Amino acid sequence: xxxxxxxxxxxxxxxxxxxxxxxxxxxxxxxxxxxxxxxxxxxxxxxxxxxxxxxxxxxxxxxxxxxxxxxxxxxxxxxxxxxxxxxxxxxxxxxxxxxxxxxxxxxxxxxxxxxxxxxxxxxxxxxxxxxxxxxxxxxxxxxxxxxxxxxxxxxxxxxxxxxxxxxxxxxxxxxxxxxxxxxxxxxxxxxxxxxxxxxxxxxxxxxxxxxxxxxxxxxxxxxxxxxxxxxxxxxxxxxxxxxxxxxxxxxxxxxxxxxxxxxxxxxxxxxxxxxxxxxxxxxxxxxxxxxxxxxxxxxxxxxxxxxxxxxxxxxxxxxxxxxxxxxxxxxxxxxxxxxxxxxxxxxxxxxxxxxxxxxxxxxxxxxxxxxxxxxxxxxxxxxxxxxxxxxxxxxxxxxxxxxxxxxxxxxxxxxxxxxxxxxxxxxxxxxxxxxxxxxxxxxxxxxxxxxxxxxxxxxxxxxxxxxxxxxxxxxxxxxxxxxxxxxxxxxxxxxxxxxxxxxxxxxxxxxxxxxxxxxxxxxxxxxxxxxxxxxxxxxxxxxxxxxxxxxx
RNA sequence: GCCCUCGUAGUUCAAUGGAUAGAAUAGGAUCCUUCUAAGAUCUAGAUGUUGGUUCGAUUCCAACCGAGGGCACCA
Numbered sequence: 012x013x014x015x016x017x018x019x020x021x022x023x024x025x026x027x028x029x030x031x032x033x034x035x036x037x038x039x040x041x042x043x044x045x046x047x048x049x050x051x052x053x054x055x056x057x058x059x060x061x062x063x064x065x066x067x068x069x070x071x072x073x074x075x076x077x078x079x080x081x082x083x084x085x086x087x088x089x090x091x092x093x094x095x096x097x098x099x100x101x102x103x104x105x106x107x108x109x110x111x112x113x114x115x116x117x118x119x120x121x122x123x124x125x126x127x128x129x130x131x132x133x134x135x136x137x138x139x140x141x142x143x144x145x146x147x148x149x150x151x152x153x154x155x156x157x158x159x160x161x162x163x164x165x166x167x168x169x170x171x172x173x174x175x176x177x178x179x180x181x182x183x184x185x186x187x188x189x190x191x192x193x194x195x196x197x198x199x200x201x202x203x204x205x206x207x208x209x210x211x212x213x214x215x216x217x218x219x220x221x222x223x224x225x226x227x228x229x230x231x232x233x234x235x236x237x238x239x240x241x242x243x244x245x246x247x248x249x250x251x252x253x254x255x256x257x258x259x260x261x262x263x264x265x266x267x268x269x270x271x272x273x274x275x276x277x278x279x280x281x282x283x284x285x286x287x288x289x290x291x292x293x294x295x296x297x298x299x300x301x302x303x304x305x306x307x308x309x310x311x312x313x314x315x316x317x318x319x320x321x322x323x324x325x326x327x328x329x330x331x332x333x334x335x336x337x338x339x340x341x342x343x344x345x346x347x348x349x350x351x352x353x354x355x356x357x358x359x360x361x362x363x364x365x366x367x368x369x370x371x372x373x374x375x376x377x378x379x380x381x382x383x384x385x386x387x388x389x390x391x392x393x394x395x396x397x398x399x400x401x402x403x404x405x406x407x408x409x410x411x412x413x414x415x416x417x418x419x420x421x422x423x424x425x426x427x428x429x430x431x432x433x434x435x436x437x438x439x440x441x442x443x444x445x446x447x448x449x450x451x452x453x454x455x456x457x458x459x460x461x462x463x464x465x466x467x468x469x470x471x472x473x474x475x476x477x478x479x480x481x482x483x484x485x486x487x488x489x490x491x492x493x494x495x496x497x498x499x500x501x502x503x504x505x506x507x508x509x510x511x512x513x514x515x516x517x518x519x520x521x522x523x524x525x526x527x528x529x530x531x532x533x534x535x536x537x538x539x540x541x542x543x544x545x546x547x548x549x550x551x552x553x554x555x556x557x558x559x560x561x562x563x
Numbered sequence: 564g565c566c567c568u569c570g571u572a573g574u575u576c577a578a579u580g581g582a583u584a585g586a587a588u589a590g591g592a593u594c595c596u597u598c599u600a601a602g603a604u605c606u607a608g609a610u611g612u613u614g615g616u617u618c619g620a621u622u623c624c625a626a627c628c629g630a631g632g633g634c635a636c637c638a
Binding site for chain 2 (some may be wrong): 092293306508
């Protein structure tokens with residue numbers, strides 16, 4: 012639609028004698044009185060907007076208006092209805108992420124995303140829920156736009172945190188793994204002697220030189236992964252590959268050693284191998300420490316290559332907390348020097364922290380909310396709310412799970428990526444207003460109406476159409492444009508805000524109109540409109556990772 | 564000290580350089596014998612400070628004030 016209008020405007024300004032056509036901006040005005048679409052082209056060209064408007068002749072519009080220098084377009088109802096008729100399960104999909112090959116054939120862009128990334132031996136906390144919500148949503152948005160997406164979860168199964176956990180477990184067998192980690196981490200900072208022991212242990216873990224430690228290690232990793240799997244299932248995320256730090260460490264180390272010869276890296280204090288970021292306006296980081304163990308930096312260089320070997324991607328996204336934004340710049344710059352092809356394809360998406368109003372959480376001090384306990388508590392709240400309804404135990408469980416996950420995902424995705432999310436537990440379980448359950452409720456309501464229509468044998472039809480379309484029809488038509496915007500900006504919150512507004516629109520429509528009504532000649536049309544609403548909601552909610560429910 | 568990010572209603576968030584800065588919450592007032600009230604309708608309140616660029620600035624630039632993150636062997 013926007014594209015069509017742009018072409019029409021381009022033609023008109025050519026006709027008034029402008030030779031250099033600028034980039035034409037068409038927007039959906041915030042104020043309804045300013046039309047369905049609007050352009051500021053006349054102001055940019057410093058031309059008389061009336062002159063341009065007069066050249067525009069198209070039956071797409073029922074009215075074109077000039078106001079304050081803007082040209083406002085009012086789309087004809089007929090055209091809107093034509094669009095509504097086209098809404099099906101593919102509505103909103105596009106081919107923006109297809110690539111034209113030199114021989115003219117077309118293929119999907121290969122995109123690999125890396126997100127969630129919890130560390131075995133540690134807790135899966137709500138920060139991981141955040142990374143998961145963002146990564147999963149972006150994955151789905153890319154897929155919707157024609158890309159072939161692979162999902163990766165990169166996990167730290169070596170490094171100091173493992174040593175801390177194993178050390179804690181050795182000192183106290185009764186501790187659970189995350190507790191053992193917290194204990195070890197505390198001792199590491201508080202006690203010089205413990206620090207020494209843990210550092211020793213870290214080397215043994217890395218070299219796999221001690222049988223007993225290996226056994227403990229295997230046991231801990233297995234238990235952790237089992238625990239994570241349960242959560243992924245709930246979150247409806249299926250990773251194509253789990254990649255571990257232990258798999259990428261060697262390759263990373265080799266890459267750095269190679270780079271040392273070509274002078275990308277250099278020897279620093281205590282013979283650590285470092286990258287001087289200052290040459291690029293960044294800071295210095297250690298890639299191989301004085302013990303000869305590759306750090307996170309070196310491992311990331313290995314990881315990029317392993318990913319590419321598994322899947323020769325066109326684009327790679329790494330979703331992590333924004334506290335490593337600066338780190339990532341340095342690492343990427345080093346990659347630019349030793350693996351330029353991969354560096355050019357690599358992007359970092361740093362999200363904010365999930366904070367609790369009362370303060371920062373940390374798995375080191377044990378002051379955290381785990382992903383499991385948060386989802387569990389939300390589920391209990393939902394069950395309490397629906398226990399009197401006529402649902403089977405199984406249905407109850409499904410609803411509770413979908414609503415709980417939806418509520419969390421919504422509160423994460425409702426703002427732009429990058430800023431901290433203040434997670435107010437009480438608000439997120441209130442389910443009022445802007446919330447995941449609001450979307451799910453609106454959808455379930457519409458579904459319920461469609462069931463009633465079926466019972467009363469009112470089939471959808473566009474044979475009889477009301478004289479004037481409402482805001483609901485107009486909003487439904489905007490879905491494809493919202494997808495494009497969310498896709499190019501890589502911001503799921505555009506979809507979320509749109510769906511919230513759309514649901515509100517439907518709820519208003521629902522309040523004002525009786526949809527299933529045998530005595531109403533427009534009932535079949537209203538049923539068709541309700542169905543179109545459910546299709547758009549379902550497509551949109553899928554992109555946010557929020558499940559739709561037939562009943563709730 | 565240096566680098567990065569961010570300051571918008573009481574609170575939590577929106578706003579490709581555009582029109583009267585939007586929502587949601589919290590407060591007040593309505594609406595269930597009628598398709599799910601987890602809903603709808605009405606009602607008040609904000610761009611940290613000072614300059615600059617522009618026809619036009621919440622948005623771009625500079626300075627200041629304030630918050631968060633990062634800066635060599637953690638991830």
